[in-house]
Amino acid sequence: MPPAPELVTAGGPRGRTRFVHKTAKVERAAWERLKAAATARDLTVSSVLAAAYAEVLAAWGKGPDFTLNVTLFNRLPVHPQVDAILGDFTSMILLGVEGSAHADFEARARAIQQQLWHDLEHHEVSGIEVLRELARVRQQYAGAIMPIVFTNMLNLGAKGFAPLYTALERLGSVEFILTQTPQVWLDYQVHEDAEGLRLTWDAVEGLFPPGMVDDMLAAHCRLLRRLADDEQAWRGPLLLTPPDQLASHDAANQTEAAIPDVLLHRLFEAQVPRRPDHPAVIAGGRTLTYAELHRRACQVGNRLRALGAVPDALVAIVMEKGWEQVVAALGIHMAGAAYVPIDPAVPPARLHWLLAHAEVKLVLTQSHLDAGLSWPADVQRLRVDGDDFAREDDAPLPPAQRPGDLAYVLYTSGSTGQPKGVMIEQRSVVNRMLDVNRRAGVGPDDRCLALTALHHDLSVWDIFGVLAAGATIVMPDAAATRDPAHWTALMRRERVSLWNSVPAFLEMLVEHLEHSPGDVPEALRWVILAGDWIPVGLPDRLRAHLPRVAMVASGGPTETTIWDIWYPIGAVDPAWRSIPYGKPLTNSRYHVLDPGLRPCPTWVPGELWIGGAGLARGYWRDEARTAAAFVTHPVTGERLYRSGDLGRWLPDGNIEFLGRADNQVKVGGVRIELEEIEAELGRHPQVRACAVIARGEPGGARHLVAFVVPDETDARPEADAAPRPHGADPSLDDPAAKLEFKLRHHELRSDLAGRPAVALPESDSDPLSALVAARRSHRAFRSDPVPLAALAGLLAGLRAHRDGDLTRRGYPSAGSLYPVQVYMFVKPGRVDGLDGGAYHYDPVEHRLVRLGDDLPGAGVHAPVNRPAFTAAAFSLLLVGQRRAIEPLYGAQARDFCLLEAGYASQLSCWPPPSTASACAPSAASTTPPSAARSASTTATSSSTATSAACPTSKPPPPPPARSAPPACAPGCARACPRPWSLPPTSSSTPCRAPPTASSTARPSPPAASPTPMPPRRPPAASRSGSPPSSPTS
Known part of the structure; x- marks a missing residue:
């Protein structure tokens, strides 16, 4: 019923x-x-x-x-x-x-x-x-x-x-x-x-x-x-639908206006003779004037046209944030082609797929990316910041394209697992640039902070809209695009007046200003927010620092050219569930339709269908998806784009946005088809089924969560050798290629030449150099049993000690919560005095608590690490208990668990003196045995842990005397038990803590008898077979 x-x-x-x-x-x-x-x-x-x-x-x-x-x-x-x-x-x-x-x-x-x-x-x-x-x-x-x-x-x-x-x-x-x-x-x-x-x-x-x-x-x-x-x-x-409501909705859609018959780069070129010495781009400490920007763009355009660039052909821009992006986009248009921006941070397989699908033959990039990325063999790369254009002709080019030709193609997430290339024409972009410039009153005195990445369509106005008005583009440093302190310093220094971003960026700015009110960018006069839900309280939070700033909520899918709807944010009613979506922009039309494509009455939710001059031509080389998304209305004959968004008309003629009708989500302003993530996960040979959801409230912090049903039949070594779909695994297999990759030192920056630098003096008493020299990732192991004392010395670095009323360990933890627990799998007969099975390390009592006999197989490790696991005497697992940290740190709990696991792993990897054990780190995904799960304090989902196989080997040679750690400094206020061994000794490991103001040092207690902590109640047992809460490392 x-x-x-x-x-x-x-x-x-x-x-x-x-x-x-x-x-x-x-x-x-x-x-x-x-x-x-x-x-x-x-x-x-x-x-x-x-x-x-x-x-x-x-x-x-x-x-x-x-x-x-x-x-x-x-x-x-x-x-x-x-x-x-x-x-x-x-x-x-x-x-x-x-x-x-x-x-x-x-x-x-x-x-x-x-x-x-x-x-x-x-x-x-x-x-x-x-x-x-x-x-x-x-x-x-x-x-x-x-x-x-x-x-x-x-x-x-x-x-x-x-x-x-x-x-x-x-x-x-x-x-x-x-x-x-x-x-x-x-x-x-x-x-x-x-x-x-x-x-x-x-x-x-x-x-x-x-x-x-x-x-x-x-x-x-x-x-x-x-x-x-x-x-x-x-x-x-x-x-x-009542006739008066139909009339009201129709009135909101009366947006028709003439669109100038001009190209995007010609709008920029019209500004060059008017203000040749006016700053056009400020980026990385460098300023390009309108004349210099025009000269460089002409050089790029002449070279590309000579190489065969033609209208509706795509030239890729693969760059980090920088002035080179502006030169590249203008130069491509001057050549007559269209640009396709690609994020250089995408996995190599995705980069190769995008270049191939877009039929790209020419790529504009930066020198450090040209040397650092994996490129297909059939594309020609040109470095805009190098010498590739130094001797190129800088004469202006006659236009080769028409207003109906492509301006750019942006790839968005696709429900089939492959992205969709949205084709936007020149005429559509010109219409939107001039419309928004008129509404915001943009002029030569304005400066816009260009925060948005080039592969997001908000960046189009940051470049072409700003330059069309004779204003200045101000770019943050590529390494600081997520740093609001850098933004505010830049905005104050360059007198930035325009802001255009997703709401998440503005919220980061406001949070920074609330903690640092002296950083208010007082020149900021106009803010455009688009791409995601706007928190209802955000406008008033910004106005608390900038009372006269004008704010606009804008939106629209990539398929309708950046923005197509607009709402000036005035007084915000705290009872609102959301900021209104607004009314259509010039030459844009919105329709709220029911499943039968009939107009919905006011207040009634329906699907948002969009018409007008901003509609994309379709999807690049994808007629089926183009036909499904762009349809002709059977009654009106209007070409419409089916957005998949839900909304409703309000009595004042505005539209309220209500979310999605499908599984598409926005995370940080980025459009994501959940089916694409599911499709990619489903290609893995060990995944039988999966589902992906977005957690978090719209307008707040959101993240994706994947639920996976493993295919137990494929959890075997040969499954890892099964053929993967094209582009699914970008790792190198050839040994010579692996060696070549290592020798290229991709971990080092390649753009440091010519930058000012300060040489640091050498130290004669570096306490870590000997440890670094002695550290090894062992792959050959002895088969005789590991002494229990050696194992105890290895674990002593993870031990908890009392320092007065406080508890201290040898590594930090967020809030001193220490949610990362240590589990151990010991093979039978491989550790003296210790039966094989699963153990929990109790850091307070410095003991191993037996949990059961279950041991994982080598299949939990990658194939390259399985021999080490097979030969190792035991394995350590670092398991993050989320319930021990999430109440204080929420969504950041996973990151803090990962950091803590790294600290603990580092202690385990240092070669402990006078022991016969050492660690080799090895990432693994495993579920603790049933005994371990029943001893856990929580009982939710299965766990994923990072394990370390611990082989036996000969002890490392003792470090040179000059590299030994120094003695405790005078005034040390910390008890310093020896971290590596249990037997009592007459000496203790020196402390690296800074001295206190006191002139009298407290004596260090013997290493074998640190101040004990009071006994703790053992963790409450949960139902047998229930795993610990999803660990994060």
């Missing part, structure tokens, strides 16, 4: 429920014609009225399939005098309406009539009993389950019972009447009198948006009159 109609509400009923009474009527003549039309189709008027009611509920609700609560006058003939009994003989049945299964109104009315007759055969079963059963099945024991009621009183007169309204009119004029029923939101009552058909709707006051019930009742009456007179209404599509 479908649920009750899901009507638009203004919120749930609160406090004392009060009803409002609405009345309407259909004149006698129209009512008689309606009855005749129903009779001609073998339909009862009750069925027709119920069907018309259902049409209205569907138009103002979530869909056409729902259940109506139909009341019955159920005075059963159980006694000859039953008609003389006073009492309430009302009963009810639940009438299922399946409007989606029928094409026209007549078919839907006939289906309702047949369903009603079928239900009446079982009227002895009370609807109350059905409601009780529904509540039990749905576990809904509070609130209204079927609150939308249809009460038909047409036949009461034939039974001798006049409706209440008619009976009261015999006594005089009815001034006020109201019926109220518990657990009812809307009660439609219909009866006939001398004037025709009388309709009354009783609705809960304040439950529905203002005016909505009146609009629904009026639409119902219009439909009944049309059914009385219009044959087409019975068989054709029905549009119930």
Whole structure:
């Protein structure tokens, strides 16, 4: 049984429920014609009225399939005098309406009539009993389950019972009447009198948006009159949206304006003779004037055209943030081609796929990326910051393309697992640049902070919009694009006046200003926010520092050219659920349509379809997806883009954004198709099924979470050798290629030549140099057992000690929480005095607590690490317990666990003196054994851990005397137990802590007997077989 109609509400009923009474009527003549039309189709008027009611509920609700609560006058003939009994003989049945299964109104009315007759055969079963059963099945024991009621009183007169309204009119004029029923939101009552058909709707006051019930009742009456007179209404599509609302929506879409017949780079070139020495780009401590930028762009354009660049061909820009991006984009347009920006941080396989799919033959890049990235052999790379264009002709080029040719192609996430290349034409971009510049009043005195990455479409205005107005682009350093302190310093120094970004960046700026109010960029006058939800409180937080700043909420998919809707943010009502989406920009049109492509009434959610000059040509080399997303409306003939976004019209003509109709999400302003992530995960040979969701509230911090069902049949060594899909694994297999890759030293920056540098003096007493020299990642191991003392010395570095009232360890942890726990898998007979099995290391008591006999197989490690694991005596697992840190650090808990695991791993990797053990790190993914899981303090999902296989080997040679750690400094206030061995010794490892102000040092206690911590209660055991909470390292 479908649920009750899901009507638009203004919120749930609160406090004392009060009803409002609405009345309407259909004149006698129209009512008689309606009855005749129903009779001609073998339909009862009750069925027709119920069907018309259902049409209205569907138009103002979530869909056409729902259940109506139909009341019955159920005075059963159980006694000859039953008609003389006073009492309430009302009963009810639940009438299922399946409007989606029928094409026209007549078919839907006939289906309702047949369903009603079928239900009446079982009227002895009370609807109350059905409601009780529904509540039990749905576990809904509070609130209204079927609150939308249809009460038909047409036949009461034939039974001798006049409706209440008619009976009261015999006594005089009815001034006020109201019926109220518990657990009812809307009660439609219909009866006939001398004037025709009388309709009354009783609705809960304040439950529905203002005016909505009146609009629904009026639409119902219009439909009944049309059914009385219009044959087409019975068989054709029905549009119930009120005419005044259609006019309001149409007025918001009256955005037509002429678009100049000009190219993007010509808008820039028009500014060059006006202000040749005006700064065009400020980036990395370098300033390019309009004249110099034009000269460099012309050099790029001449070279590209000589190499075969033509209109609608794509030239790739693979660059980090820098002035070179601006030169490249302008130069490509001057050559006559279109650019396709690619993030240099994408995996090598994705880079190769994008270049191949875009049919790129020419790439513009930077010198350090040219040397550092893996490039396909069939592309020619040109370095904009190198000497590739030094002797190139800088003469201006005549335009080769037309306004209808491509300006750029941006790749966005795709639901099939492969990105989609959105093709945007020159005319569309010119329209948007000039429109926004006019609205924001951009001029030569403005400076814009270009935060957005080039592969995001907000960057288009940062370049072409700013230069078209003769203003200045200010770029942050490539390494500081996420550093608000760097932004504010740059904005204050360069007097930045314009900001254009996703809301997450502005929130980072505001948080910085709240902690550093002296960094306020006072020249900032205009802020454009787009690409994601805007937190409702963010505008007022910014205005607390910049009271006169103008803010605009803008939006629109990449397929409609950057932005296509706009809302100036004034006073923000704290009760708002979101900032309004706004009204369409120039030459843009928005339509809120239902699944039948009919306009939705005001307040009613629907899918956002977009038309106008900003629409993309389609998807690059993908006709199927282009045809699915860009359609022609069957009634208006307008070409529309199906955005997949949900929204609704508000009474003031603005649109409210409501989210997505599919699985597409925004994370940090980046559009992501969850199906693409799922498709990529599903290609892994050890993944049987997976699902990806976005966690976090829209407008806040969000992240992706993947749920994976492993394919146990593929958890074997040969599975790793199975063929992978093209581009899934970018790792090198050839030994010579691996060696060559190592020798190229990609870990070192290649752009340091010519930069000022300060040489640091050499130290004669570096305490770490000997440890670094002695550290090894062992791959050959002895087979004799490891002494227990050696193992104890290895673990002593992870031990917890008491320092006064505090607890200290040899490595830091966020908030001193130490959520990372240590587990150990010991092979039988490989450690003296220790049985094989799983253990938990107790850092307080410095002991190993046995958990069980389960041991993992080598399959948890990568193939290259499996021989080391097989030969090792034991393995250490660092398992992060999220419940021990998330209450304080939330989403950052995983990062802090990873840091702590790194600190602990480093201690385990130093060669401990006088022991016969050493560690070789090895990433692994495994679930602790059942015994380990049952001993955990939590019992949620399975774990993923980083393990270290611990081989036995000969002890390293002792370090040179000059490299030994220094003795404790005078005034050391820290107890310094020896970290590497358990047996008592007469010496202790010197402390590296700085001296305190005190002149008297506290003596270090013996290493074997640090101040013990009080006994702790053992962790509560959970159900057997439940793993620890998802660890992060």
